[in-house]
Amino acid sequence: xxxxxxxxxxxxxxxxxxxxxxxxxxxxxxxxxxxxxxxxxxxxxxxxxxxxxxxxxxxxxxxxxxxxxxxxxxxxxxxxxxxxxxxxxxxxxxxxxxxxxxxxxxxxxxxxxxxxxxxxxxxxxxxxxxxxxxxxxxxxxxxxxxxxxxxxxxxxxxxxxxxxxxxxxxxxxxxxxxxxxxxxxxxxxxxxxxxxxxxxxxxxxxxxxxxxxxxxxxxxxxxxxxxxxxxxxxxxxxxxxxxxxxxxxxxxxxxxxxxxxxxxxxxxxxxxxxxxxxxxxxxxxxxxxxxxxxxxxxxxxxxxxxxxxxxxxxxxxxxxxxxxxxxxxxxxxxxxxxxxxxxxxxxxxxxxxxxxxxxxxxxxxxxxxxxxxxxxxxxxxxxxxxxxxxxxxxxxxxxxxxxxxxxxxxxxxxxxxxxxxxxxxxxxxxxxxxxxxxxxxxxxxxxxxxxxxxxxxxxxxxxxxxxxxxxxxxxxxxxxxxxxxxxxxxx
Amino acid sequence: xxxxxxxxxxxxxxxxxxxxxxxxxxxxxxxxxxxxxxxxxxxxxxxxxxxxxxxxxxxxx
Numbered sequence: 001x002x003x004x005x006x007x008x009x010x011x012x013x014x015x016x017x018x019x020x021x022x023x024x025x026x027x028x029x030x031x032x033x034x035x036x037x038x039x040x041x042x043x044x045x046x047x048x049x050x051x052x053x054x055x056x057x058x059x060x061x062x063x064x065x066x067x068x069x070x071x072x073x074x075x076x077x078x079x080x081x082x083x084x085x086x087x088x089x090x091x092x093x094x095x096x097x098x099x100x101x102x103x104x105x106x107x108x109x110x111x112x113x114x115x116x117x118x119x120x121x122x123x124x125x126x127x128x129x130x131x132x133x134x135x136x137x138x139x140x141x142x143x144x145x146x147x148x149x150x151x152x153x154x155x156x157x158x159x160x161x162x163x164x165x166x167x168x169x170x171x172x173x174x175x176x177x178x179x180x181x182x183x184x185x186x187x188x189x190x191x192x193x194x195x196x197x198x199x200x201x202x203x204x205x206x207x208x209x210x211x212x213x214x215x216x217x218x219x220x221x222x223x224x225x226x227x228x229x230x231x232x233x234x235x236x237x238x239x240x241x242x243x244x245x246x247x248x249x250x251x252x253x254x255x256x257x258x259x260x261x262x263x264x265x266x267x268x269x270x271x272x273x274x275x276x277x278x279x280x281x282x283x284x285x286x287x288x289x290x291x292x293x294x295x296x297x298x299x300x301x302x303x304x305x306x307x308x309x310x311x312x313x314x315x316x317x318x319x320x321x322x323x324x325x326x327x328x329x330x331x332x333x334x335x336x337x338x339x340x341x342x343x344x345x346x347x348x349x350x351x352x353x354x355x356x357x358x359x360x361x362x363x364x365x366x367x368x369x370x371x372x373x374x375x376x377x378x379x380x381x382x383x384x385x386x387x388x389x390x391x392x393x394x395x396x397x398x399x400x401x402x403x404x405x406x407x408x409x410x411x412x413x414x415x416x417x418x419x420x421x422x423x424x425x426x427x428x429x430x431x432x433x434x435x436x437x438x439x440x441x442x443x444x445x446x447x448x449x450x451x452x453x454x455x456x457x458x459x460x461x462x463x464x465x466x467x468x469x470x471x472x473x474x475x476x477x478x479x480x481x482x483x484x485x486x487x488x489x490x491x
Numbered sequence: 492x493x494x495x496x497x498x499x500x501x502x503x504x505x506x507x508x509x510x511x512x513x514x515x516x517x518x519x520x521x522x523x524x525x526x527x528x529x530x531x532x533x534x535x536x537x538x539x540x541x542x543x544x545x546x547x548x549x550x551x552x
Binding site: 261264265268269355356357359360361363364367397400401404405408 | 497498501502504505506509510513516517520521523524525
């Protein structure tokens with residue numbers, strides 16, 4: 001694993017992804033600091049805006065050096081590089097101004113004025129728009145597969161490259177998001193600031209939720225890149241990447257679930273548990289390490305310019321050879337020949353295609369969605385005004401049933417998807433909307449544990465209007481998930 | 492060839508394991524916040540503490 005970049009292009013690719021996703025996360029925390037009047041959180045945000053602004057320097061120099069190297073490559077279009085250069089230059093200039101403005105605000109003591117806050121948010125918005133535009137033009141430089149025209153004879157089996165495009169955008173959200181959240185979390189722990197801790201726990205949960213569509217779009221991207229095959233893209237590297245992605249899913253599940261439970265528990269106890277906060281920290285560190293390796297392997301799929309000649313490309317060959325024969329005998333149901341040759345995901349694909357594995361996990365999936373829907377229905381109906389004799393805090397107690405069921409269903413759903421990824425992800429019209437509903441519904445449920453006004457709704461009282469709107473959104477999303485899932489075999 | 496009994500046994504085994512784990516997790520999560528669940532001391536709080544906690548819960552903390 002090369003966390004330290006070995007070429008200018010590698011450094012440029014690594015550094016340039018921090019400002020766009022970093023700005024989204026820091027802006028979220030900044031708005032939260034204004035809403036909760038948390039001075040420590042606000043100052044942390046200004047410092048991080050400043051730090052992200054400083055990244056303009058390595059981004060610019062690594063970009064210029066990369067251009068020099070890549071201009072000798074006949075496959076790279078000079079026009080694409082020029083367009084990216086000018087948009088990038090403008091974006092970096094605004095990024096520097098935004099960072100400098102944030103640092104100036106940090107320098108000034110006291111509460112920022114309304115105008116300063118508006119100017120800060122305006123600059124952040126402008127920077128984000130320009131960086132996104134520059135990034136899109138950057139994709140055009142070496143991601144030629146996105147513009148691939150498949151011959152008509154093979155068009156019927158080809159998967160649209162929009163999946164690869166969406167996957168490349170989405171995968172940076174949990175990876176960079178986790179790093180930014182980790183920084184906020186550590187500041188919160190050191191400063192013993194409950195608002196920062198709470199904000200970071202929420203962001204950990206959101207990052208974990210975003211991993212679901214990231215994994216799914218990755219599966220679709222695999223088809224888009226391998227059928228019909230693209231000569232410079234190796235299936236072995238993709239297999240190595242998706243095995244690490246599988247490990248990442250477990251990492252984010254542990255981190256996200258522990259963070260969510262602590263947010264839920266905080267409502268009743270009114271303080272954080274040191275053990276739980278330490279657990280989140282440990283899980284987050286492990287998950288970050290796995291994510292870094294996953295990202296590195298993903299980058300190797302289609303970035304020949306960052307490959308180090310001395311290293312072989314990552315693949316699964318030999319990776320599982322260290323597993324002792326005793327363990328192999330104990331796990332008799334695993335096809336070790338496939339694991340050794342093509343990796344764990346391929347072995348799961350093969351196993352789950354057998355009815356004896358598919359049906360039990362499908363049954364767990366069915367139990368899971370009934371548990372999710374019943375929990376959602378009870379909480380939502382109370383918020384909407386049914387069972388007013390029950391205080392909101394009483395129905396809030398039920399939410400862990402939903403969390404456990406979501407965990408069950410994400411993993412069983414992933415297993416079922418692996419049985420036939422092409423059919424589910426690419427060939428079914430209702431799978432994409434289902435995967436859009438899941439993160440929206442799961443994120444909206446967080447509101448029930450965060451809103452102070454909703455928490456104070458006693459027996460006989462009506463919930464606030466905004467809470468009712470969130471409740472409707474939650475109900476629509478989870479009903480949509482079930483309906484889209486049921487329609488999979490038919491549409 | 493897999494027979495029906497094998498499939499049924501697998502369904503029971505897998506679901507019992509997963510739902511059993513989920514049930515255990517739920518029990519401990521509930522015990523962490525509910526004064527009337529869990530350890531003997533928690534189950535039998537003094538009448539004034541129980542009344543105070545129950546009122547707090549009813550009023551939404």
